[in-house]
Amino acid sequence: MTGISRRAALRALSFGVTSTLALTAGMALAEGDTVKIGYAVARTGPSATGAGITTIPNYELWVDSVNKAGGLTLPDGSKKMIEVVEYDNRSANQDLVRAIERLASQDKVDLILPPWGTGANLAIAPLMAKFGYPQLAVTAVTDKAPEFAARWDRSFWMLGGGHDYAKGLVDVLAAARDAGTINGKVAVVSVADGFGIDLINGARPAFEEAGFELVYDKTYPLGTSDFAALMSEAQGSGADSFVAFSYPPGSFGMTKTAQSMGYNPKVFYISVGGAFPIYPGVADGKAEGVMAIGGVNADSPAIQDYFARHTEFTGKAPDSWASAITYASLEMLEQAVERVGLDHAALAAELSGGTFETVIGEVKLEDNQLRDLWWVGQWQGGAFRAVNPGDKDGASAPVIPKPEW
Amino acid sequence: MLMTTLILGLVLGGTYALLALGLTLQYGIARIMNLAYGELTLAAAFLVVAFFQGAGLSPLLSLPAIALAGYGAGWLLYQVMMRPLVARSGGSGRLEVDSILATFGLLFLIQGVLLVSFGADFTSISYLDRGVSVLGVSVALNRLIAFGICILAGTALVTALRTTSWGLRMRAVALTPGSAPLVGIDVNRVARQGFALGSALAAIGGASVSMYQTFSATDGVVFTMKALVIVIMGGVGNVPGALAAGFALGLLETFVATAIDPGLTLAATFAIFLAVLLWRPQGLFGARS
Numbered sequence: 175m176t177g178i179s180r181r182a183a184l185r186a187l188s189f190g191v192t193s194t195l196a197l198t199a200g201m202a203l204a205e206g207d208t209v210k211i212g213y214a215v216a217r218t219g220p221s222a223t224g225a226g227i228t229t230i231p232n233y234e235l236w237v238d239s240v241n242k243a244g245g246l247t248l249p250d251g252s253k254k255m256i257e258v259v260e261y262d263n264r265s266a267n268q269d270l271v272r273a274i275e276r277l278a279s280q281d282k283v284d285l286i287l288p289p290w291g292t293g294a295n296l297a298i299a300p301l302m303a304k305f306g307y308p309q310l311a312v313t314a315v316t317d318k319a320p321e322f323a324a325r326w327d328r329s330f331w332m333l334g335g336g337h338d339y340a341k342g343l344v345d346v347l348a349a350a351r352d353a354g355t356i357n358g359k360v361a362v363v364s365v366a367d368g369f370g371i372d373l374i375n376g377a378r379p380a381f382e383e384a385g386f387e388l389v390y391d392k393t394y395p396l397g398t399s400d401f402a403a404l405m406s407e408a409q410g411s412g413a414d415s416f417v418a419f420s421y422p423p424g425s426f427g428m429t430k431t432a433q434s435m436g437y438n439p440k441v442f443y444i445s446v447g448g449a450f451p452i453y454p455g456v457a458d459g460k461a462e463g464v465m466a467i468g469g470v471n472a473d474s475p476a477i478q479d480y481f482a483r484h485t486e487f488t489g490k491a492p493d494s495w496a497s498a499i500t501y502a503s504l505e506m507l508e509q510a511v512e513r514v515g516l517d518h519a520a521l522a523a524e525l526s527g528g529t530f531e532t533v534i535g536e537v538k539l540e541d542n543q544l545r546d547l548w549w550v551g552q553w554q555g556g557a558f559r560a561v562n563p564g565d566k567d568g569a570s571a572p573v574i575p576k577p578e579w
Numbered sequence: 580m581l582m583t584t585l586i587l588g589l590v591l592g593g594t595y596a597l598l599a600l601g602l603t604l605q606y607g608i609a610r611i612m613n614l615a616y617g618e619l620t621l622a623a624a625f626l627v628v629a630f631f632q633g634a635g636l637s638p639l640l641s642l643p644a645i646a647l648a649g650y651g652a653g654w655l656l657y658q659v660m661m662r663p664l665v666a667r668s669g670g671s672g673r674l675e676v677d678s679i680l681a682t683f684g685l686l687f688l689i690q691g692v693l694l695v696s697f698g699a700d701f702t703s704i705s706y707l708d709r710g711v712s713v714l715g716v717s718v719a720l721n722r723l724i725a726f727g728i729c730i731l732a733g734t735a736l737v738t739a740l741r742t743t744s745w746g747l748r749m750r751a752v753a754l755t756p757g758s759a760p761l762v763g764i765d766v767n768r769v770a771r772q773g774f775a776l777g778s779a780l781a782a783i784g785g786a787s788v789s790m791y792q793t794f795s796a797t798d799g800v801v802f803t804m805k806a807l808v809i810v811i812m813g814g815v816g817n818v819p820g821a822l823a824a825g826f827a828l829g830l831l832e833t834f835v836a837t838a839i840d841p842g843l844t845l846a847a848t849f850a851i852f853l854a855v856l857l858w859r860p861q862g863l864f865g866a867r868s
Binding site: 218222265393400406436457 | 583584587590591594687690691694698699700701703704705708709710717718719720721722791792793794795796797801832833836837840841842844845846
């Protein structure tokens with residue numbers, strides 16, 4: 175009995191799924207003359223969180239904005255609507271690579287947008303190069319960007335490398351120490367995984383060169399959820415500055431632990447996650463003065479307008495690090511298409527050499543890399559403001575010492 | 580220093596043990612290795628946060644309701660999904676393989692539902708996030724509460740299993756599901772209760788996780804892994820064993836983090852796990868078969 179009814183249920187289910195698929199396919203075909211843009215992003219799996227915060231909302235916002243304005247403008251002035259082909263890469267590189275191959279050879283999309291994450295972007299780079307698509311790798315932080323840009327000449331690297339961020343932080347701390355605000359001791363913890371390792375490897379020599387003493391320097395495994403022991407050691411180390419090269423769960427966990435144990439260092443720096451819109455909520459409204467990676471020019475009207483549109487479209491504010499840059503990369507693509515059309519070689523040349531008006535200001539790549547970036551930001555008055563490089567237009571002055579929790 | 584390590588370790592161990600109680604119960608009594616256990620935990624955590632943010636209901640107040648909902652969900656899950664597997668296996672070892680495969684699928688189903696309903700974002704609430712001094716060591720109150728819940732649930736469970744006739748029936752089914760019907764025990768009913776109770780404990784664990792930890796819809800497997808290590812170390816299906824293994828793990832991790840290096844906590848966990856598997860494959864407290 176049960177066997178038959180389950181089989182019937184399964185049959186009904188598969189029928190339902192197939193007919194839905196057929197319907198979507200039918201709708202897609204009916205679109206007519208469009209520009210096909212494909213992407214394979216992580217809707218499920220461990221990368222879904224990062225993609226869901228930084229990558230997917232910006233892709234959707236951009237496609238929506240372009241299509242509402244009548245579509246992508248081509249060099250002859252005509253406009254074509256964007257048609258999206260999307261796949262879930264399930265956070266697995268083999269699925270991702272298969273999806274990119276499918277997008278290129280079967281769906282024959284005009285453009286491919288990159289997935290989220292350094293590893294994912296590196297995984298598809300050879301394939302993108304083989305098919306000739308330009309790759310605007312935004313959410314990829316790597317010190318080897320110059321090498322990669324040279325190896326795959328249609329790839330663009332837009333988020334700097336670990337050394338850049340570490341150096342920016344050391345600059346901020348060195349200025350505060352020279353002003354006599356903090357002592358020369360630093361407690362630093364780092365997650366034993368790609369990005370954390372990159373950052374700490376860049377930071378150790380930079381701290382040493384600037385004359386800082388690392389009185390506590392430990393790594394912790396990915397997935398650590400309890401930071402009580404770690405933080406109590408850091409608290410007892412006598413350092414005025416607490417620096418964590420961490421991923422979001424760690425950044426949030428350490429913030430909560432520092433608050434509950436009453437640990438009030440003069441500088442409290444965390445890495446990924448500190449620029450997320452939910453951070454002030456995580457910090458129980460006491461984010462003021464917390465430093466983290468990234469930052470935006472919070473006074474720029476273009477950024478304010480972008481934040482407002484993002485909030486209206488997705489229901490939540492963008493993160494203040496890679497989101498705006500992701501959106502800017504799409505604007506670059508849009509303007510490049512308007513100037514040279516959809517030919518991949520011409521597009522790549524234009525992206526590499528052209529100057530673009532974006533939400534993060536005027537952008538011009540250097541050797542296929544975006545170097546004009548913010549390295550350190552700080553929560554000030556409810557906004558995550560960029561504080562380093564301090565001589566860059568729109569930088570805010572860092573507030574040290576941080577007010578107590 | 581030793582005191583700090585001891586107290587932080589015990590509290591951490593309590594939160595670990597609480598996560599593992601339900602899993603060991605589900606396997607011990609219903610013989611279902613539930614790989615979707617972490618997702619159930621996570622679903623409860625999301626619900627607690629939704630109540631907290633939507634209706635201002637404090638997590639401690641919604642805890643009983645969540646536990647009840649967990650029981651109901653487990654009951655339903657057993658009835659709809661596990662029961663046919665149990666019937667098909669006819670008491671053979673096939674149930675273990677089948678249940679692992681089935682719950683592995685369930686894992687993705689629940690994960691998908693969570694992603695669709697709560698999004699991919701990190702979730703975190705601030706609730707009782709202040710420090711409490713325990714013998715001079717500052718401990719986060721929300722973790723202390725999780726520790727308290729673990730002690731309460733653990734002792735209640737152990738006592739009930741040892742002393743009541745309900746517990747006797749549970750143990751009978753756990754020990755010899757084949758012979759239990761001979762003395763008039765409805766194995767299906769008892770197994771269903773065991774599975775549902777395990778789900779209720781998963782929900783309680785999830786509610787306590789939501790108070791002190793940042794989580795996202797894809798984190799379930801992390802909880803399952805942790806619980807699995809503890810369950811296997813303590814002896815599969817052994818409730819006091821899971822409690823002891825949880826505490827041992829918490830103490831070990833904290834000791835390694837303070838005395839040796841925080842980077843070695845994971846390595847130490849798995850080293851001890853390996854040692855247990857090599858020398859006592861039935862678990863620290865498991866009976867020799």
